[in-house]
Amino acid sequence: MSAQSPIVENATALIGFNDLVGLLHAVFVKHGTSPEVAAILARNCASAERDGAHSHGIFRIPGYLSTLASGWVDGKATPVVTDVASGFVRVDAGNGFAQPALEAARPLLVAKARSAGIALLAIHNSHHFAALWPDVEPFAEEGLVALSVVNSMTCVVPHGADRPLFGTNPIAFAAPRADGAPIVFDLATSAIAHGDVQIAARKGERLPPGMGVDSLGQPTTDPKAVLEGGALLPFGGHKGSALSMMVELLAAALTGGNFSFEFNWADHPGARTPWTGQLLIVIDPSKTAGQSFAERSQELVRQMHAAGLRRLPGDRRHRTRAKSLEEGVEVDLEALNQLRDWAT
Ligand code: NDP
Ligand code: PYC
Numbered sequence: 062m063s064a065q066s067p068i069v070e071n072a073t074a075l076i077g078f079n080d081l082v083g084l085l086h087a088v089f090v091k092h093g094t095s096p097e098v099a100a101i102l103a104r105n106c107a108s109a110e111r112d113g114a115h116s117h118g119i120f121r122i123p124g125y126l127s128t129l130a131s132g133w134v135d136g137k138a139t140p141v142v143t144d145v146a147s148g149f150v151r152v153d154a155g156n157g158f159a160q161p162a163l164e165a166a167r168p169l170l171v172a173k174a175r176s177a178g179i180a181l182l183a184i185h186n187s188h189h190f191a192a193l194w195p196d197v198e199p200f201a202e203e204g205l206v207a208l209s210v211v212n213s214m215t216c217v218v219p220h221g222a223d224r225p226l227f228g229t230n231p232i233a234f235a236a237p238r239a240d241g242a243p244i245v246f247d248l249a250t251s252a253i254a255h256g257d258v259q260i261a262a263r264k265g266e267r268l269p270p271g272m273g274v275d276s277l278g279q280p281t282t283d284p285k286a287v288l289e290g291g292a293l294l295p296f297g298g299h300k301g302s303a304l305s306m307m308v309e310l311l312a313a314a315l316t317g318g319n320f321s322f323e324f325n326w327a328d329h330p331g332a333r334t335p336w337t338g339q340l341l342i343v344i345d346p347s348k349t350a351g352q353s354f355a356e357r358s359q360e361l362v363r364q365m366h367a368a369g370l371r372r373l374p375g376d377r378r379h380r381t382r383a384k385s386l387e388e389g390v391e392v393d394l395e396a397l398n399q400l401r402d403w404a405t
Pocket of ligand 1: 212253375
């Protein structure tokens with residue numbers, strides 16, 4: 062399918078995955094990234110759109126572009142990888158995006174995980190504006206277990222506190238299984254991702270109760286009240302709050318990156334990307350005693366289904382992915398036309 066000839070259906074169009082990657086690549090390069098960085102961000106963003114992860118797909122492009130225009134992030138940064146210890150790799154992303162930093166460190170990280178059984182990647186001086194599952198899923202596809210955390214920007218009130226401090230701080234996990242796609246989950250530790258609040262505000266929808274507060278700290282279901290001076294709450298009260306605190310410690314304190322409250326983008330109007338850190342832990346489960354890990358994880362899934370479970374985390378994404386690869390990625394037509402303008 063050609064990027065030039067989408068099939069129009071209502072206000073959406075279908076575009077082939079590779080065409081979408083190519084279009085996004087052109088947009089990124091046009092707006093100041095290197096071709097190498099553009100290739101990584103374009104695939105990441107198109108993959109989110111392909112899998113129906115809309116809060117971190119094309120919706121994010123205006124934020125990427127305004128950030129690049131503001132000079133807040135270096136779209137041409139070259140990450141510097143350091144072999145710190147037998148199970149520890151560090152990357153200075155050079156005020157660039159986190160995904161190219163991960164890509165640069167990947168071979169060393171995997172080699173260490175395979176030889177020692179476990180290895181850690183600490184990325185700092187980095188910007189992460191995307192979904193986290195694309196960072197962990199590929200490890201599970203090659204038989205490894207991966208866990209990643211990244212901290213974002215202050216907009217979440219810690220449980221029991223009076224004002225926002227934490228970011229929306231997601232946690233993503235991926236593990237191989239014997240008969241099927243890897244088990245993957247990826248969730249914000251806030252009750253709702255900031256991106257979904259923006260989408261609700263744009264569509265004029267209310268939020269479910271318990272997601273956020275207004276500028277006076279009062280519970281609200283109005284997304285605009287959350288965005289304009291209000292804040293989000295952690296999911297699950299003190300439990301999500303503790304996990305969000307853990308993410309701050311692992312993604313910032315342990316990597317040398319900024320806490321969610323430590324950067325000030327006030328002098329960069331248009332900047333949207335959190336300038337923080339990211340941690341990945343990769344485990345080689347072939348070192349496990351007894352039956353293979355992939356067979357054990359398959360058994361767990363079998364038992365969950367036998368217990369009545371209909372939907373595993375990742376099932377919805379994989380269903381959407383299969384449809385997108387078969388029929389084309391369904392994209393808002395106006396957004397597609399906008400991308401074409403930006404690409405030229
Ligand atoms: P969701 O609450 O939509 O989903 C969280 C996880 O639960 C997913 O793995 C999802 O699988 C699964 N899931 C959802 N509903 C069900 C269900 N009914 N049964 C079983 N599993 C289910 O995600 P969030 O809103 O918390 O986060 C959205 C995205 O925002 C994430 O990709 C996250 O990485 C990103 N984000 C990025 C930040 C950053 O700083 N870069 C900050 C905060 C969030 P499935 O995907 O298959 O639906
Ligand atoms: O959706 O919460 C979010 C988010 C923050 C940074 C990137 N995405």
